[in-house]
Amino acid sequence: MFGSVSVNWWGVLVATVVISVLAGLYFTVVVAKAYAKAVGHEPDAPAPSGPLFIAGPMVCNLVTVLASAVLVSALGIDTLGDALVFGLVVGLGYLVAMTFQIAVNPVFARPLLYGLVNGPYFLVASLVTSASLVLVG
Template identity: 45%
Template sequence: MLTVLPAINWLSVLVAFVLYFGLGAFWYLFLFPKPYRISLGRSANEPQSGNPLYIVGPAVCSLIITLTSAVLLYALNVTSYGAATLFAAVVGGGYLVTNTVNIAINPNIPRPFLYGLITGSYHFVGLLLISLLLVAMR
């Protein structure tokens, strides 16, 4: 599977990573900031933490998801938008969304299904966008 590494368009990986990470910032800071905080049991108006971990951690995770998706898309020889959409549905729904909800179902997250909906849909949309972009720039 790793034999596809030389064939990967690394510029597309960089662009897809920036898109995915940027979508996260937009998602949590502008689209769903209050519902996200509520899902975590915080006040809807509580300010975001300035801890760098909350920027660096998601960036590293977004990069790893983007790299893994590129390897899989190339290994599976996904070359059409339809196949990229199917890939995003299977991987996004089957792994990212379900794992997000599973992680949320614990005593530390008071509204696990709200959290799962917000964060799971971010990952689903993000994976769809990066899959389409990686195929477009192949």
């Protein structure tokens, strides 16, 4: 099955850029105050900045997109419908579930809120990634 894997590099590039921009907008504009509250920061405190906080999420997105690209190819997913089902399975079954699992940790001020704030981004990112991998390239 994995011997015939062919990564759609254009799809990987597009998905990585799109979900990284989406993350920047989502976490700095849409849910900035709720995110700060979930992690125990003051809502109006400035967000951390620097290369780690810019490049780190993009590198993590790239790794996630590459893993999805390998699975999409290995599973022979080539239609938008199948890609969206795959995106839902990965998004809900792995990404959202792991977000809540990570949040159930004593360092998070409000674990349930953390999961509720982060989960939608990861679900949408998984759907965008899966769609990009079959539509682009």
